[in-house]
Amino acid sequence: MEILDIMLWASLAMFVAGVLLPKKYGYRLAAAGWVVFGLRWGLSTPEYYLAEHNLMYTVACALAIPVTLYLAYVMVKDERESLMVLTKSAAISGIFYFPFSYFPWLGGWLIGVTTDITLAAVNSLGQHATAYGDIIMLNGLPVQIILACTAIQSMALFVGVVGCIKAPLDRKVKAFIVSVPVIYVLNVIRNTFVISAYGNQWFQIAPQAIVEWTGEEASYASFFWAHNVLAEAGSLIALVVISYAVITFLPETLDYIRDILSLFKPENVKKNLRGERVDEAKPLQLKS
Incomplete structure (x- = not known):
């Protein structure tokens, strides 16, 4: 098994453990999983450009490390619910996908x-x-x-x-x-x-x-x-x-998406990097 495969398995394990463990430990472990996940895809940038010749994947991989580092930092700092929901989604996706990839x-x-x-x-x-x-x-x-x-x-x-x-x-x-x-x-x-x-x-x-x-x-x-x-x-x-x-x-998905996207507003990025807490996006009042 190659190192990049090991990193994927490791990140999945940390996602699953992060979801299952109490908040005190779960957010930190999930954040570590995102760091490993981002690093794994960031290291794949040359492959997608030089071997796969896929521009969209090249850009996505190049952004993986800074984006996941930022999200991991916010997870540890604020224990933001939307990021744990994102982690749970990634864990379920990984559990579904990896058997097809590795068996x-x-x-x-x-x-x-x-x-x-x-x-x-x-x-x-x-x-x-x-x-x-x-x-x-x-x-x-x-x-x-x-x-x-x-x-x-x-x-x-x-x-x-x-x-x-x-x-x-x-x-x-x-x-x-x-x-x-x-x-x-x-x-x-x-x-x-x-x-x-x-x-x-x-x-x-x-x-x-x-x-x-x-x-x-x-x-x-x-x-x-x-x-x-x-x-x-x-x-x-x-x-x-x-x-x-x-x-x-x-x-319900939209509230989590809006909250995660709000973290990337320039003013909110600055606040987070200064160690300030960014208010969660207010839930939409959807008509029933």
């Missing part, structure tokens, strides 16, 4: 199912793709379906959100239905788009620049624009829309 038989099963469904979707458009294990080939150009192509990370995120909120079961079930299954279906559409775009060379835009950056063949330009740019942007928009749908069923 090859389970992750392989999900990859296999996603490969079969994606192949059927591609060919339903009148194309003639073939699959060799977890690789889908269209017009001689291969795309490998890996665990990240199953949307398990995004699904885990919403499992965590739904699981961490105290609300009636019927509303939690509705929030789950409009998020997790929808994400999986949209991800199949995303995979279908990327494979079709790459196999048919739809986006041969600035191929020489892509070659110089990635070291790949010129044909890779269509994959780059379809997967690393357009599909990522589409996924981000979809997550925003799905988040809105979840909030309609679990409006």
Whole structure:
């Protein structure tokens, strides 16, 4: 097991322990978990830029260390409830995700199912793709379906959100239905788009620049624009829309989100760094 994997397991363990322990110890342990979590992703910044060529993930990883250090500091200083709810969400997401990531038989099963469904979707458009294990080939150009192509990370995120909120079961079930299954279906559409775009060379835009950056063949330009740019942007928009749908069923979520976002207002950052306490965001008076 590599050091980055160990750091993820360690942060998950600290999140779970932080949620379960009394406040006196829980907030400090959870804060330590966020520091380790942020450091793990911060150290991945070069990989996402140099190897994955993914600009959105590169930026997210670069911000991970300062953001988590700041949140950890506020957790220890103020024992803020919204940050413990965030920690609980991360713990539930991790518990859901890690078995798929670290048990090859389970992750392989999900990859296999996603490969079969994606192949059927591609060919339903009148194309003639073939699959060799977890690789889908269209017009001689291969795309490998890996665990990240199953949307398990995004699904885990919403499992965590739904699981961490105290609300009636019927509303939690509705929030789950409009998020997790929808994400999986949209991800199949995303995979279908990327494979079709790459196999048919739809986006041969600035191929020489892509070659110089990635070291790949010129044909890779269509994959780059379809997967690393357009599909990522589409996924981000979809997550925003799905988040809105979840909030309609679990409006309690909005109060925690508003409170966490308020910590990043420039004036509140200054207050926190001076050691002052920032008032929690007032709950919204939502109409029933």
